[in-house]
Amino acid sequence: MAANAVWARQQPIAREDGPIPLYYRLESRLRGLLASESLAPGEVLPPEGRLGEIYGVSRITVRRAIDHLSRDGLIVIRQGVGTFVNDQPHIDAPCLVSFTDVALRRGERPSSRLLEFGEVAEVEPAASALGLVNAETMFLLRRLRLLNDHPVFMSSAYLPSQEFRGLTADAVSDEGPEQSLYHLIDRFGVALSDGDEATCAVHATPQVADLFHLERAAPVVQKSCVLRDRRGVAVLYEEAIWGVPERTQVRWEAKLSMIDFPRRAVRQT
Template sequence: MIDKSSPLPIYYQLEELIKKQIETGELEPGDALPSEREYSETYQISRMTVRQAVNQLVQNGMLYRQQGKGTFVAERKIEKQLLGLTSFTEDMQGRGVQTSSDVVEFNIVLANAYIAGQMQLKKKDPVYEIKRIRLAENTPMAYEITYLPATLLNGLTKEAAAQSIYRYIEQHLNSPIGQAKQTIEASAADDVEAEYLQIAKGSPILLIERNTRLKDGTPVELAKSVYRADRYKFKVDISR
């Protein structure tokens, strides 16, 4: 309920009320929210206050708008803890989520100067270039472009690339993956990314670049991953 005598702003109380309805399942993904007028009449508050509360929930990804149709409950974001090095497949399977990969391109190309420098190769050394759409419960979650040293991982197939590449690397080389350097930044989907992720061009995305090494320091992967910002978020616990 809304308590108008509370020191908490009314828009914040309504925001928390809608959040609780979503978290308890009273409002489920895809459900349409009541109109501003309905909220206003139900709680005897201004439509501007309702709009402020709904805008906050749209901004944090719990709700989304469709022009001419209304405001709806968004699918819950998958939360990834930024502790430990796991593949997309391992991460989803650990949550009990069915995952799959659609390999849209599988080629051997010659390393350019940047790839060679990052992977301690010579320019024009052969590398696998693998482009995959990563799906969770048949929904596109990420689009990845991965480079792997072809000489080191000789024999990799398109079929194997549709599974966990990390698992393949560790089994093929009989050596564990040790560490990775990773950067995360906000970006906007270009034409290709939007098409593969089934989102509108310019939609917010999370751009991740990762350089992965075996336990002995040998570079084995250079990857660029683009995650849907409406379905994925990263979490890190920090202590002082």
């Protein structure tokens, strides 16, 4: 997708009360664009003033976010020339691991509760992450994922309609191995190859707060993941908002890392 089209589709950052600073929310937005490869290495970012207009923030806020991204090597600042997207390292994304499969291997009982299903268009950053243009549609599958009947995270999965024609809400089970997104993707003959993941802090929406019994606008962890097929085409964008306490999430992810199991998808080399 052309860089100009990417910036034209960005929305101002809503000003909300809460502990998450504005610069961090802008930084998280930009990290999401970089992780989704909506911006190619070598592309120049808009000037600070223009970024401020796009996202509705001050130049000081933009500068602080840009400094953090530069410090992490995601962008390169060339004084008097501009700010450029740096080469992004391809890493094995933790979201390539199936939550369902790992839970079943450990003897746990994963389950899902359907919250929303439908065909949508121009929802950001999903549309940009999937490389959709001209109001191309995608399926939204939003579910509450549970472990032993306890809510763990809310998954909002976006799949391009072109790749998953005929998808219905009934295609995904609430229990057993069939509830996994990987099972669904396999059924449509899509072979996953690699992916990228980004983690940021966001405010709990009223829906998230109600699901996990949190205060409104409480800070929660959001993991955004883009998965690509063997052609290098993005076929899934997922936002997973973890509503469990951070220590519980860390324990769960530590358990994942200690399990010896085959990956459902691996990077091409």
